[in-house]
Amino acid sequence: MRFLLTDEQREFGRSLDALLGAADTPAVLRAWAAGDQGPGRALWGRLADAGVFALAVPEAYGGVGPLPVEAAVACVELGRHAVPGPVAETLAAGALLAGAGGPVAEEWLPGIASGAAVVSLTLEGYGPYAPDADAADAVFTVTGDELRLAPGPGEPSASADPARRLFRPEPGGAPVAKGPAVPAAARAAGDTAAFATAALALGCGEELLRATVAYVKQRTQFGVPVGSFQAVKHRLADTLLGLEFARPLLYGAAVELASEVSRPGAGAGSAEGSPGAGAGSAERSPGAGAGSAERSPGAGAAVAAAKVAAGEAGYAAARTALQLHGAIGYTEELDLAWWLRRARPLRDAWGTPSVCRARVLAG
Secondary structure, eight states, X not given: OOOSOOHHHHHHHHHHHHHHHTTTHHHHHHHHHTTOOHHHHHHHHHHHHTTTGGGGSBXXXXXXXXXXXXXXXXXXXXXXXXXXXXXXXXXXXXHHHHHHOSHHHHHHHHHHHHTSOOEEEEOTTSOSOEETXXXXXXXXXXXXXXXXXXXXXXXXXXXXXXXXXXXXOOSOOOEEEESTHHHHHHHHHHHHHHHHHHHHHHHHHHHHHHHHHHHHHHOEETXXXXXXXXXXXXXXXXXXXXXXXXXXXXXXXXXXXXXXXXXXXXXXXXXSOSTTOOTTOOOOOTTOSTTSSOOOHHHHHHHHHHHHHHHHHHHHHHHHHHHHHGGGGGOTTSTHHHHHHHHHXXXXXXXXXXXXXXXHHXX
C-alpha cells in the first residue's frame, strides 16, 4: 500500500508553488480586501488553467475528478500563498452540484472546472455565512431537501480577515434541485469544504513557520540571532511538530474520500493507482470519488480529524509568528499580517475544533 505522493503529484505542487510565487499574492490580497477583484480573478483563471478547480468536478461535466489527494496538494499551496477567494466553497460546490445532478449541474459545473465560475455557498449545520459572496458568480444555499440559488450576496458581516469577507445570502430564490439527493450531496459538500479548508490551514501554517524561521535568523539580540535562543528553538519545534502531525491526517482523509465509491472494483488498498490517482488510493472508474454515491461515516471522521489538527496547527503557527516577530508582527504593512489574520478564520470555518472533535469521537 502506497502512502507517499507520486512524482506527478509532487510536481503538480511544485508547479503551483512556482505559479503563485510569481503572482505577488500580497498585492492581490490587498486589492481583494479593498474591493478590487480584478487581480484575484485573473489569478483564479491561471489556477483554473493549471487544473485546480477541475479536480472537484466529474469528467462528465468537464472536470478530471473528484481527486481528493490532488485537491489537497493544490489547497496546501493555495494556503501557503494565501490565495484570496472562496476556494474551499467552490470546490465544495463541485461535490454539491455533482451530487444533486440535473440542469443545475450541467449549467454550473463546466464553469467551475474552467475557472469561469466562482461559487460560494452555505449549508445547514455550518453557519449562515457565505465567504466572498460579493465576488461569486453564484451563491447556493441548502435547506432540507432543497437547493436554491440565492438572489443576491446579502449584507456583509465583520470578519477577522479583510480578504475573506462574510455575507448572509439574501433569502429566497427559486429551488434549482429538490429531493433526497440534495441532503446527501450537501453532506458530501460539507466534507469537501472542511477538507479543503484543512489543507488551506496547513499551507497557511507552513508559510507562517517558514517566514518566522527566516526572521529569527536575521534579528539579533545581545550580538547573536534570536533564533539561537533555546526558548525560541523550542517554540518553533513545537510549531513544526503540530504541522507535521496534521499532514498525515490530511492525506489520510484524502485516501478515505478517494476510496468512497460504491461502484464495483472501487476502494482503498491497492498499491499505486492509475496516473494521477491519489496516494494510497485504488484505481477509480471515471467520475468516481469524493462526493459520489454513498459515504461511510469513517470518511467524515477522518476529515474532521484532519480539520481540527490542521486548523489548530495553523493557528498555533500564527501565535508563534506573532510572538517571535515582536511589535512588527502587529503592523499591516508587513505582508505576513495577511497570513496571521487568516489562520484563525480557517481554523473555525467549516467546523470549529470542538465540533470536529465531537465528530471524531462519534466515529
